[in-house]
Amino acid sequence: MRAGERFGVELLQRRATGLITEGDRCTGVQLENGTISAGIVLLAMGPWTGLASEWCGVNIPVTPLRGQILRLRSENKALNMAVNYAHSYVATKTDGLIWAGTTEEEAGFDESTTSEARDSIMADFMKMIPGMDDAELVQQTACLRPLSADGMPIVDKVTGWDNLFVATGAGRKGILWSTGMAQVMFDLIDKGKSDVDGSDHLKLDRF
Template sequence: SPLGEAGLAQDILPELALARQAMSIHTEWAKSLSELTGVDTQHRFRPALDIAFSEEEVALGKSQVEWRSKEDGYRSEWLDGNQAREIVPAISKGVVGAAYTEGVADLDPYRLTLALAQACESMGASIRHGEVIGMDQANGKVLTILTANDRIQCESLVLAMGPWSGIISKWIDAKVPIRPLKGQILRLDAGDLEINCSVGWQGSYACTKPDGLLWTGTTEEDVGFNETPTPSGRDSVIESLTKMIPNLEEARIVEHTACLRPLSADGKVIVGPVQNRTNVFIASGTGRKGILLGPALGEIICDLITFGQSRLDIEPFRLSRFQN
């Protein structure tokens, strides 16, 4: 959702225009990618219910409703605890209120990636797998990418390396302050229990996906490039889940996964040209919002390469802000 997982309007305002545009593209892709590739990305609109257990959380939730309700395409209202339980009966009796928002959506990230890859290949793109080990450069321009087995010439180079973006610093003579932020997710067989919207609380969420499983997460761990799912991560996710939805004694963990997100030093996206290379561009630093913001970053990079400028304002997101 462009409206953010939590917090006040000013917390996400710098990226709000990017998020609005990305959401629009996602909606278009839901149809066009399916028609082009036959892959169903499972994009669907469904409401969000951000629950509150304390007066402090109530105050935050009401402030969310106040500004969310002013956004075109969304409807948001404040519910008391009983009204919230009418929508999701399984939530805790300790819930005293909730921000209910319509207009948000979700999808399956693996299916989206698969559909995009197939669509690109059908239009002539070549996807190669391998580790980049260096670059041939001259006069401020990257000429060739070196892998262990290949040399790839390039007119333009896009650095979309996720949490590994920081390693590029030594090759482009610029700081790329990106570090990995680990997140762990559980998928559970909850029997007949179906959560028909995305229940959220303090950065955690739970919802039933089209695969019939209850997806819940997620952790935020600063542990380097460790992608291994851990018992402590599992327990942390379960603790938040059972705080939101307590009666899950019969639920069974089907899958436990972990991922790394690219987090910039100031928490904002990094997108745009690399200032000391004439043909190099970067798109990274999306944190927990990578799936949401990806289409907008792609459009920005496409605009810059094709037209030399972006339709969206990227001044707050340039890599140059870290080069003091």
């Protein structure tokens, strides 16, 4: 987003409540307290993207997947690498803390943290880094990830619409796959197709 702002993009934090349409075209977005006109609309609403199914009349099978993370402080030397074990990982982040995670929970839109997740993550953390039993829990957080029905991203033009697109559904790999998804979406908007390998498997009509 910061890169977009450097190129003149204006970011507005508003709650969208629907689409403004004319025939098979989407001409804007209805907000809670206003509207935004648009020549192209991209549905990239994270775990809330599935709510747009009612707006466009097309099923977008995306649900929230909760993931919890522990931020830890240790007197030992910070890790200079990431360590992975099963579905968990440990890495030192730019805030100087050790981040350990994560969970994959079907909890709806509940963003609360749980003691069960804390204990599970700590158990995996000690298996990966047994020499850090002095680690102090600084913060426990939870986030919601957009997960498609088959766990793979959806990057496509919305069926039946001329200028409505969707990019979502990558689950816990969203950050890793974001640049590739962005390239596919740019291609689709710019020239109607993408030459990125595997992009055909990201179509909405596979469901």
